[in-house]
Amino acid sequence: MIKTIGLRKVYNNDYEAVKHLDLNVGRGDIYGFLGPNGAGKTTTIRMLTGLIEPTEGMVFFNDREVSKGKQELKNNIGVLPESHGYYEWMTGKQYLLFFASLYGMNKASRIQRTNDVLEMVDLTEKANIRIHQYSRGMKQRLGIARTLLHEPQIIFLDEPTLGLDPQGQKDIENILVQLNKEQGVTIFITSHLLKDIERICNRVAIVQRGSLLVEDTIPSLLTTYEAMIEKENVNLEDVFFFLTDEKRGESKHDL
C-alpha cells in the first residue's frame, strides 16, 4: 500500500535526518516503525503523509506517486501527528464535526460518522464535554477518532501512547487491533513500547540515525536473530537492542 524508494531528507542543507529508506507497507498490516530518539521516524511519517517534501526519493501510495496527487492522498490517509494539540475550547463532538466538514462530508453523514467514531473510541459519553477537561488518554482517543472520520485506508500514528498510563496504553492497543481486524484499516505506528508493538504488529522496521536496519515480519525477525543473540526466547526488545547496540559498537570502532 505504501512503498518508498530511496527516501532521503536533509534539513537545512546540512543535517541528514533520513538516509535512503526503502519501506514496504502492505494492505492490512499493523506496521511498527521503530527506532531510538532522533532516528528519523517523525521525519519519515511527515514525508509519507505529504506534509514535507523528501530531498530525494519517492513515495508511492497504491502504486501512485504521492507528489503527483496530494489531494487523493489526503482523502485516503488519517494521521495522528507526534505532539499534537487540540482546539481545547471545543467539545469532543464539535471537534470531530469540524474536521468532518473539512473533509467535505454533508451534514447528515457528518453527524452519523462522528457518532460512529466516538463509539469506536469509547467517547460517546464524553462527547459533549470541552476538550480542555479531557484526560490525556481521552484526548489521544479523540485524536484517533479524528483520523478515522473520512474512512481512510491507512492511519499513521506517531507515538499514540506517549505519556499514557498502562490502562490508557491498553485501551489504545485494543482500539487499534479492533480497527484492523473488523474494518481492515492498515496501521502505521511508531512507539517506544516494544512489548506492545510485538503484541499488535505483524511487521516492523527498525531505523537508526536515518538508516533502515531491518524490515521484516516479527516471527521471521525473531528466527533470524535467535542464533546471533545468545539467549532463550528471544523477543523484539532483544532484537532491537542487539541491532541498535551493534551499530553503536561499530561507530565507536570508527572513531
Place this chain on the structure above:
Amino acid sequence: MIYELVKKETKEHIFSRKGIGFLFIVSILLSIMSFGFISVKELSLLDQPSIVMTTFKLLLGINILISMVIGSTMVAGEKEKGTLESLLLTPLTKRKIIIGKLIAILVFWLTVTLISLPYFIVLSNGTSMLPTILFYLYVVGTVLVISFSSIALIFSTILASTKNAMIVGLMIFLITLVPMFLSTTMKKAGFAKLIQSYSPISASMKTMKDLFINKLGALDILVGMVPVFVFFVLALSVSLLISKKVDFLGGE
C-alpha cells in the same frame, strides 16, 4: 469547507473572550472621543470634517493594530498549540487556510464598522459627509485591513512563534505610520518624504483631507489613492503566492 474554517476562526479569535474584549475597547474609545468632541469646549470648536477625520484615523489605526495582532496569532498560534499539522493534513489547501483566516479578520472589521456607524452618523450630523464616510469605511478601510492582515498572516506562517510574527508585523505597520509623528517640514526631506509619498496609510488620510477640506475632484482622489491599491495588490498577491509555496511547519 472554507466556510467551516471561517466559522471556527471567528469563534476562536473574534467572538471569543479576547475578540469581544477588543470590540469593547473600540466602542469605549469611540464613546470617549465623541463625548469629548461634543462636550469639551476647545475640541468642539474643531470643524466637523476634522472631527470625522480624526475619529476615522483612530478607528482605522486601532483596527489595523488589532487585526495584525490577531493575524499574527492565527497561524503561529496553531503551530505553538500543535494543531496546524492536523489542519494541513485535511483536504484544505494552504491557500484556503490563509484565505479562511483572512475572512475571519474581515468579520472583525465589519463588526467594528457596524459599531462605529451610529457614532459617525452623529458626528457628521447636518453635513453631507456620510456617503464619503461609508466609502472610506467599506472600501478604503476594508482594502487597508486586508492588506495589513495578509502581511501579518505571512509572517505568522513563516515564523514559528506568535511573538516574533507580531513584532515583525507591527514594525511594518509602524513604518507606514512614521509620517504621522513628523512635523510638516520633516516630511519634506529624505526617508520621511519617501514614506509620506508611498505609505498607504498616509495616502488614505491625505485623500480624505483632500475630499473634505480641499474639496478636490474624484480624479485627484483616485490618483492620490494609488499607493493604497498598489499596497493592497502587492500584499495580497505576495501572501497568496507565499501561502502556496512556504513550508508551514518550517522555522520550528
